[in-house]
Amino acid sequence: MTLPLPLFTGLSAFPLTPADVDGHVDAEALQRLLQRIVGSGARSIGLLGSTGTYMYLSRAERRRATEAAIESVGSRLPVIVGVGALRTDEAVAHARDAAAAGADALLLAPVSYTPLTQEEAFQHYQTVAAATDLPLCVYNNPSTTHFNFSQDLIGRLAALPTIQAVKMPLPGNGDFSGEIARLRRIVAPEFAIGYSGDWGAAEALLAGTDSFYSVAGGLFPRPMAALTRAAMAGDESGTARLDAMFSPLWELFKAHGSLRVMYAAANLMGLSSALPPRPLLPLGPDITAKVDAAIAPLRQA
Amino acid sequence: MTLPLPLFTGLSAFPLTPADVDGHVDAEALQRLLQRIVGSGARSIGLLGSTGTYMYLSRAERRRATEAAIESVGSRLPVIVGVGALRTDEAVAHARDAAAAGADALLLAPVSYTPLTQEEAFQHYQTVAAATDLPLCVYNNPSTTHFNFSQDLIGRLAALPTIQAVKMPLPGNGDFSGEIARLRRIVAPEFAIGYSGDWGAAEALLAGTDSFYSVAGGLFPRPMAALTRAAMAGDESGTARLDAMFSPLWELFKAHGSLRVMYAAANLMGLSSALPPRPLLPLGPDITAKVDAAIAPLRQA
Structure with a gap:
């Protein structure tokens, strides 16, 4: 049996893309964030994900961010790059870049x-997947795209040559094992099934997902990698201990959106002075103080 | 009592923006569509609305479409231009353009x-509204934006100097009169309350909305203007007769999305050979045949 590609297994850490108010990427600040991920135990970098504000950056700035990342990380960790766009031709251009x-x-x-429609999404994926030889992960994120994948569509996409992974949202009913089993039945054994939605990481990984795509991993890669390792090894108590350390952060993610919380955390840690792209607003002082308290144990872990 | 601006009363007709597969606007085809609206009884043109695929066009192409429209229409009808964008600075640039x-x-x-958040939307509107002196209509369209305006937010926005109208989605409970009354209580008398969602036009206008923002009006401005006039005059039987003529089209709008149906109709009428921007797909031959049948009476009206 062929196993999923290593790049789609374990923890994938999603950093912010620090940029100025005009959307110009701060390549140095980005590289600082990436260097913290290298050697942390994360298995890949998820560049220009939702946390990396890909939809708020121009093609030129996305290219700059990607070049800066590859320059910084080299071959030490695989870099998975978000290439989504409203137009198919734009997504193809991002993929080629x-x-x-x-x-x-x-x-x-x-x-x-x-x-x-399901068919429009299929043809969109088909076109972008065929534009390069790179392995592609289907990013299923209805909280931002408002698109719901049918099981049938995931099966059709998984059959395309370069599509080798899916990043699922947390299941509404909390039944990870059932959903993973249903997905395994419609995809090849080497197809990787992963999840995102950080507060579900422990449960998803204990239930046997191949990978976890983590926002917190972008700033706190060491404890998040430790949580991932513990859960993938089936260590329930070790996982619970680490998850408890993250739990105040998860509550803030749920209340204020993980993106806004991560900007506040990066600012508090002196890693970047960037603000989220407008219309998104930075968190006010009261919530920022809560973020400060929530990240205190994570900064030392 | 001051009344709403004439440009935010009556029928606003929303044409397609014909473009090639690379997103280059076909200015001549656009002008052909606009000339059919001038003199039809429509009170304004809604350029670069959702039907005008504004989110799929670059800044340069939006500018070209706007310039072509103003050149074609002159002062014969007011032109309302959609300026939405993911970034606040981009929306400001579109507004200035x-x-x-x-x-x-x-x-x-x-x-x-x-x-x-509600506050992020407020500040986004505040910034874009302050960027020009032009009157601005709040485009409340949760089916594409997935943003839900609170009553409080609409009230705050209506108090800003240049914000003079709102384009509402059809109320979930069908209670136009109740919703219009609630909105009238929180806005100034000269603030215009309009609706969109073509199959609700008759009911919305009979219930006393100031304006209707219509997709079908972009291709069938004469019968849609007749429906608007009849309903605004309280002529229930005349309105019902015209609405019945549109009713097969409304069913296709609900089943396949008004945008896809309008592309098929424009192609059938020989007004444009443009296709919807990918990933959106043109309708197949079976549904196109239904569109052909649905528009037959409207083409002659």
Whole structure:
């Protein structure tokens, strides 16, 4: 039996993409964040994910961010690059840019304005997947795209040659094992099934997901990698202990959105002075104080 | 008592923006569509609305479309231009471009990727509204933006100097009169309350909305203007007769999305050979045949 590619297993850490108010990427600040991930135990970097504000950056700035990341990380960790866009031709262009810059894999969400049909999403994926030789992960994130994948669509996508992984949202009913089993039945054994939604990491990994795509991993890669390792080894008490350390952060993620919380955390840690792209607003002082308290144990872990 | 601006009363007709597969606007085809609206009884043109695929067009192409529209329509009808964008600075740039091109008003939807808070939407509107002197209509369209305006937010926005109208989605409970009454209590008398969602036009207008923002009006402005006039005059039987003529089209809108149906109709009418922007797909031959049948009476009206 062939196993999922190493780049789609274990912890994938999703850093912010620090940028100024005009959307120009601060390559140095980005590289500082990436260097903290290298050697942490994370198995890949998820560049230009939702946390990396890909939808708020121009093509030129996405290319700059990708080049800066590859330059910084080299071959020490695979870099998975988000290439989603409203137009299919734009997503193809981003995919080609990422491949030209030396990315290891692509991440593609079905971003839409006019809601997409299942067939429209299929053809969008088919076109972008065929644009490069890079392995592609299907980014299933209805909280931002408002697109719901049918089981049938995931099966059709998993059969395309370069599509080798899916990043699922937390199941509404909390039944990870059931959902993973249903997905395993419709995909090849080497197809990787992963989850995102950080507060579900422990449960998803204990239930046997191949990978976890983590926002917190972008700033706290060591404890998040430790949680991932513990859970993948079936160590329930070790996992619970680490998850408890993250738990105040999870509550803030749920209340204020993980992106806003991560900007506040990066600012508090002196890693970046960047603000979220407007119209998104930085958190006020009261919530920022809560973020400060929540990250205190994580900064030392 | 001051009344709503004429440009935010009556029928606003929303044409497609014909473009090639690379997103280059076909200015001549757009002008053909606009000339059919002038003199039809429509009171304004809603350029670059959702039907005008604004979110799928670059800044340069939006500017070209706006310039082509103003050149074609002149002062014969006011042109309301959609300026929504994911970034606040981009929406500001679109607003300034529209003003420089001679637009009469702006239409702004709270487009998002990361879901927006009420306060983020408020500040986004405040910034874009302050960027020009043009009157601005709040585009409340949760089916594409997935943002839900609170009553409180609409009240705050209506108090800003240049914000003079709102384009509401059809109320979930069908209670137009109740919703209009609630909105009238929180806005100034000269603030215009309009609706969109074409199959609700008759009911919304009979219930006393100031304006209707219509997709079908972009291709069938004469019968849609007749429906609007009849309903605004309280002529229930005349309204019902016209609404019945549109009813097969409304069913297709609900089943396949008004945008896809309008592309098929424009192609059938020989007005444009443009296709919807990928990933959106043109309708197949079976549904196109149904569109052909549905528009037959409207083409002659």
